[in-house]
């Protein structure tokens with residue numbers, strides 16, 4: 319694709335070398351055109367993606383993604399160069415107007431001809447594919463543009479008591495930091511994690527890690543979230559928690575970069591179910607995986623009702639999600655929930671060495687590979703998440719759930 323565009327950019331007829339005078343004129347016009355001296359659709363468009371030739375509506379970006387990509391182009395820190403701008407232009411036109419039907423500009427109208435050639439070269443590429451390719455290209459440009467942020471500015475992104483977010487060596491790490499409460503997730507932490515993921519998806523890091531401080535990875539939802547709710551607000555709180563849950567899980571479904579869980583110790587509830595949405599899960603041999611939903615009068619979330627049966631087969635998934643069987647790290651590895659298990663005493667050293675090496679890989683290639691692996695399932699996962707959240711809102715107001723939570727909060731029960 320690149321080489322097909324080159325003649326268009328230089329204004330050359332393929333196979334005919336340009337004269338020096340022609341090259342000078344083309345260079346001048348191209349400079350004016352691309353530096354904004356020319357008004358027209360090129361100012362509306364901006365960055366695209368390498369032609370992936372992944373076709374068909376299954377790979378199509380939404381109009382919202384497309385609109386976002388157009389805005390992102392304006393934020394690029396570096397001029398992407400004429401070749402890329404031409405691709406962006408062509409993909410924008412194809413995505414918004416379809417195949418090129420405009421009359422061919424005259425040979426001496428170099429700039430218009432370059433634009434026309436670029437658009438025309440897309441032939442009958444479907445609008446949806448052009449839209450997707452535009453989004454991909456912008457995303458790849460944003461990633462490489464962001465990676466030029468100075469290391470000092472890039473080091474620390476956010477810090478709060480319960481969540482610590484750092485970015486170093488190409489890795490953004492989101493660390494749950496409530497060790498005294500086994501890293502149980504408060505309402506504020508769900509919100510902060512969503513914000514951290516959003517920032518990580520746009521920062522210069524190449525991979526993103528979620529891990530815990532202290533002896534636990536995470537003990538799941540903080541059951542105190544259910545405390546002090548006036549009786550007439552119970553239903554309303556259940557509904558708003560379901561919306562929070564749905565938005566939270568959606569962020570994991572949509573996260574564009576490689577996402578790695580570094581499971582440093584036991585994991586409970588939502589911190590286990592979410593693992594199915596990570597790309598890689600590394601666990602200490604001290605970690606356990608526990609989803610005691612029935613014990614709590616609750617139901618599975620994090621898309622686990624769909625992913626776990628597919629991953630480990632329905633009966634192993636049933637043992638976990640219906641009967642609350644706690645898995646050891648080795649059992650979780652055998653079920654495909656965990657990628658690799660490390661001895662606890664060398665866990666941190668081995669895992670971070672591996673992650674640092676991964677974080678040196680080309681970021682766009684990693685994102686594209688992830689998208690190709692995950693895209694087909696995305697719509698399904700959003701639907702599963704919506705349904706699980708809806709059902710949980712019902713469970714939270716059930717007698718079974720209220721009894722279980724009261725028992726825990728009054729210190730009468732523990733898992």
Ligand SMILES: CCCC/C=C/CC(=O)SCCNC(=O)CCNC(=O)[C@H](O)C(C)(C)COP(=O)(O)OP(=O)(O)OC[C@H]1O[C@@H](n2cnc3c(N)ncnc32)[C@H](O)[C@@H]1OP(=O)(O)O
Nearest residue numbers: 498499500502537538539540541542559563587588732733
């Ligand atoms: C809006 C989105 C909603 C998403 C819904 C998700 C569903 C789930 O995640 S369900 C899973 C909920 N989690 C639990 O049921 C775990 C409850 N915790 C325990 O059973 C135990 O604490 C433990 C087995 C995790 C650890 O036991 P251990 O004896 O080692 O330590 P503790 O002394 O019990 O814990 C220390 C400290 O931390 C508090 N704590 C631990 N986990 C939670 C939690 N999930 N919610 C609230 N508080 C928790 C525990 O109460 C102790 O506090 P104190 O020191 O103040 O007594």
